[in-house]
Structures are given as structure tokens and as C-alpha cells.
Amino acid sequence: MVNGNRRRILKAGAAAGALGTLGLPLEAWSQAGDIVVGAAPPITGVFAFAGVGLNAGLADYCEWRNTKGGVAGRKLRYISEDSGYKVDQSVAIFKKIMANNKPPVFYGDSTGWAKAIAPEVSSLGTVMTCSPSFSSDLANPEKVPFYFMAGPTYEAMVAILLEYIQRNAKGSQKPTVAFVYSDTEFGRDPIAASKARAEKMGIPVVLEVITKPGAVDVSAEMIRMRRAKPDYVIFHGYVLAPIPEFLRQMREAGLKSVGMGTIWSMDRSTLDAMGAAGDGFTGIMPYRYSFDYVRTPAFTEMEAFGSRKPNNPWQTMFYTHGWLVGTLFSEIIDRTLKAKKELTGPNMKAALESIEKFDTGGIFGVPISMKNHSIPVGRVYKVDYTGRNVVADSDWITIAS
């Protein structure tokens, strides 16, 4: 029996190996009519902290959707390979899955990926793409017609923070703002537009600090911070470091500045890692947290479905993002098929752009509409370290322009 099993496994392995070597699609054996959702999530590499959750969220959504009958009566089939957060590898995975499985929708891993495959996606005209990138460059339906983002652009995120600052201004004097950002494409993305917006809103930008991503020693920058005494410090282009170090030194220097972050600094695990220094840290989250005081249908399903598996990161915002991407992919496909159109890029683009006041099951607190292939909605949350909680500190804010 043991030998029999071993032989069977060896035979299956040999067959699979042979097919794999030839680059043939193993999935080609499975039933026709499935809708393939391709993905190159960064399960390893520097973005793995998010990639595992992104992958799990999207995979679980496809599985969950199939239990509800799939999309327009067709099952979703999720095919993914780890990109390691390397552009050449994620592009390779895209080409491989496109050649073998021809998915109408594909989820990549980065801004670099989205930019690298954009010309091919445009010329193919058969696939709608998305990724964890919220780069403002990509919210451009003319230049990148078959890409959308499941949330606001980084520019819109900072705009939401500025709106929050303005709404919370007391007295006649406008609060002052400092921008601290990493010297990366990610870090610099929203800065120029945000400075212009702040000026337009009459919010003085009193300091601009550029650091290395993950910098540790911020003493020199803190000297400038102490002089500028901003009311708000907006951090962007980081996950964790150097934010806690800045916050700690700001407290030690007696500054009352409020630290603020954008999406990738706002997962609960990251906020917890800030420790006591993170008390009062405020930031923009496009989605509800899984522990939000309001229980919505989407989170009920995520918990019920995700918690069945051990070590499933269903509580993280990364998982929520993956689930949301699955929701939007399905909605695009559903609208296209219901309009009795083929799943081509232009048809799916039309379906994407037709999304108006769409209920995401409560992932967003308001019905969403696509604007420049992005969703300019978010809410500001604040860390309550004493209560060990992250609480909503604003209504849902939509950026009109």
C-alpha cells in the first residue's frame, strides 16, 4: 500500500514535472467555463508582511464566491505564484499565467509591475489589472486604461488627512503640517500635489523631511522638527520605521504634534508594534477594520470563511484588501457578462467605470463610485494605546477633486 502510494505520487510528480518543464498548463485539464483570476502576490520578499494577507484574501474571496454560485453562474479559479516582490519575477508570472490560462483579471504586486506590464496589457486588450499599488500615476484611464486601484491614490489619502486637519482646526489660526517621507517612488508620490493642496487650503507646510525607508537614526531630522513645531506630521512611504522613533523623540522633545500615516502604516499589527509611542497616532484607512464597532456583511463573511483555516490572516487590512479586490473583479466580470459582452479589456473598462454607489458589503462605510479608476474614500482612525484600540476619528471622507 505504501509502495502503491509512493508509485502514484511519483507518477503524478513525473507527469506534473514533465508538463511544468514544457510550460504547459496543468490547469488546462480542469473544466472549461471557469473564470480564471490570475495573481502574482508578494508572499516572500520585503512586502511579504502584506503579501500573505493579500493572497489569502483574494484566494478566499474566490473560494467563498464559488460557494455562492460563482460569478454569472461561472466558477472563479484562482491561480497565483509568489513574485518575491521582484518586478522581473512578477512580470514573468503574468506572462506565464496569461499564456497558459488567459485570465480576464490579474492582480500584480507593485507599482513597478503595473508600469512594466502596462504597454502589454494595453496592446493585449484582454485583461483588467489591479495591484496593491495606489500610485497616483496609475489612476490615469487614458494612459493606463486597464488598471484600477481598490482604494484612493496616495494623493487622495493625504488629501483626506488634510481635509481632516482642516475640519478639526480650532480658532482662527490654521494648523501647520510637516511632511516626512521616504526617498522612494512610494514616498515621494503624493508630496508635490499634497503641498499644492495644502497651500490651496491655507494650511502652512512648515517642514519637509526626506529619509531613507526604514531609517533608524532620526536625531538630525528631529532638530529641524523641534524648530518647526508642526501641529501635524504626515508620514508617508513607510510601513513602520522610522515612524515610532520620530513619535518617541517628538514626545521627549515636548512636541504636541499629531503623527499621521497612510494605508500601509495602518494595519493593526503595525500600530501595535509602535507600542506606547503610537498613542494618538492617526491615519487614513480606506476600509473598515475587521474589529470595527459596526459589523458589516462583508466582515461577517470574512470571519466565517477565513477563521476556518489555521493561521489565516483574516483580521488584517491586507486580507480585507484582497477580499475587496476579489469583490471588484467579480463585479466587473458580472456587469460585463450581464451586458452580454465578452470579457475584453474595453468591455471590462466600461463595466469598471459604470460602478456608481456600489455597496462593498460594508468594507467601505459608504457606497463607492470609481473616479479615475480609483476610489477616493477613506476614514481617519486614531490609536488609543491605553484602551489598546484603534478608533474611528472621522466620518467617511470622499475627495471630490
Added chain:
Amino acid sequence: MRVGDFKASYAHDEALFDTPTQRAWFGVLIVAALAFPLLGGNYLTYLACLLGIHLIAATGLNIITGYTGLISLGHAAFMGVGCYVAAWLANKGVPFWLTLPAAGLVTALVGVVVGIPSLRIKGLYLAVATLAAQFVLGFVFREWESFTGGVRGANIPPADLFGLALNTDTRLYYLILGLVVAMLAAARNLFRTRVGRAFIAIRDRDISAEVLGISLFHYKLLAFAIGSFYAGVAGGLFGYFFRAVTPEVFGFAQSIFYLAAIIVGGLGSILGTVLGAVFMTMMPEILRTALTIVEQLGVSDAGVFLAPLRAVVFGLLIVGFLILEPHGLAEIWRRVRRFFHLWPFRT
């Protein structure tokens, strides 16, 4: 069994391929390479293009480090120079047949400047000097917005060669294949000339080389120029291949990638460069395919739990090769060939 290699003429002695068997196999290789996109599909053609670009870049590094003994940790930055020059020129409307050589030549000039410290220092000190160049050039890529597009990078229009748009992987493949063959042949021939032998003499003992009349100033900088030219051409091709470039692509990790490729393949060997580049490019893909197969055999979530192991296995393979054969994959290849040549006798 082959017992010897009798050479009856100077032409035979100077031939790149000295046996009919070698020539036949090379012919088969060329035919297979020409037919490859027709049989391999889009994904494998993409990988072949990427491999070709890595091959050209790694050959450049092998000229500097493997053949001349000048350690360079800034090779990816050289590639970046080539890529940005090609991008800038392409966006100015300069035809493709001019942008690629220009990318190589400008990079060669930058390489000469970076190579100046090699006249006074060598070994680890030179490694640090070239490392500095890597970071200085990285800074330039990020900050010189009017030329590089800054951190947001630049887009590159598709290459157009005499009216033929090289806008697909298959078309680019043939261009890259041609360049790979030409540039590897040039590198192979370089080391049969006075210049190449001067490089090797410098690597083996620079003081002795100088005593023999080899100008260290001239040849060290020439080695940097030629190696950087290769990197610049590879960078230009990289830009045309991906059509978008950001500074992060040409980081320090990429320089280490090329250094690892030539060490694993075999320093001072063109064959080693080829084998090293193939190993470094294909092994992660092979490991990922293996993981996919494991998952498809029914091991649930293998992709998530085993994915981090790929990096470990990849690292162990590199270490394993280095321990078992410090002279690289090229030496393993030679041993395998020798075994078949001498069979049934043992080496």
C-alpha cells in the same frame, strides 16, 4: 574516445571551435535558439529575453572582475546609466539603432570615471570605491528628474528598427539573441588578443604585468570601459524590454546578482558567465514551478508555506556549488565533457 586534438594549421589553432563536434553542437544551438520563440511560447520567450540581457551584463562584469581582477560592486548602476541614456534619447526621437550604441558608449565613459580609483587601489578597497559609485549613481537616478524622471521613473517608446516595431517579446528576442551572440563572440575573441591577455596578466599579478610593459593605467581603465559598455547595452535593452524604468531596479541587490552569477558560473570564463547567468535567472523560476507542482499535487497552501523556502534552497544551491566546485559551473561542465571524452577510462 578522443585521445588528442591535433592541430595542423594556424587557422585551426586560432579557431573558436576546434572540433567538428563543437561546431555541430553550436549549429544545433543556434538553430534551437532561432526556433525557440516558435516553440517556447510567450512566457519562455520572456525568460529567454531576460536571460539574454543578464548574459550581456554579466559578461561585462566578468571582463572587469573575472578577467582583469578588478572587483566591481556597481555593475547594476552602470546598467542604469545605459538604460536612462537609451530612455532619454528614445524619448527625444533618436532612432533605436543609435540609442543602444550611445547607451553603451556613455556608460563606458562613466565606467572609466568610476574605474579611476582602480589605478591606486585594488581588492576590497576597490570594491568599496565601486560600491560608492553604485550609491552615487543611484542618487543621480533619483534626483536628476529632467533626465531620469526621478523616483517616478521614465517610460520608453518601443524600439523601432528600420521600420519594424520591436514591440513584442518575440521580436525583441531575435534582437537580443543577435546581440548576445555578437557580444559573447567579441568577448571570447577579446581574450585571444593582446588587450585581453594584458587584462589577464594584470589579474594574475599587476606588478609583473607592468614590468612586462603593460600600461596599468591604460588597460585597467580599458577593462572598465569595455565592461561598462556591455552593461550599458544590457541596460538599454532592459529599458526597451520593460518599457518603463525606475531607480529601484538598478539597486545594490542587482549588482550582487551579477557578481553571484559570475562567481557561481566561473570567474574568467565566458562559458562560466553563460552558465552562471542561466543558473541565477532560471533557478528561481524552476523552484517556483516546483512549488506550483507541489501545490497542484494537492498540498494545500503549499505556495504560502513553502514559498520562503525557495530563497533558502536557492542560497543553499549557490553555497553548495561553491563548496563542491569553487571554480564554478564552468569547471563542472568541463569535467562532464572530459568524462565523456575519455569514457570508458576515468579522469
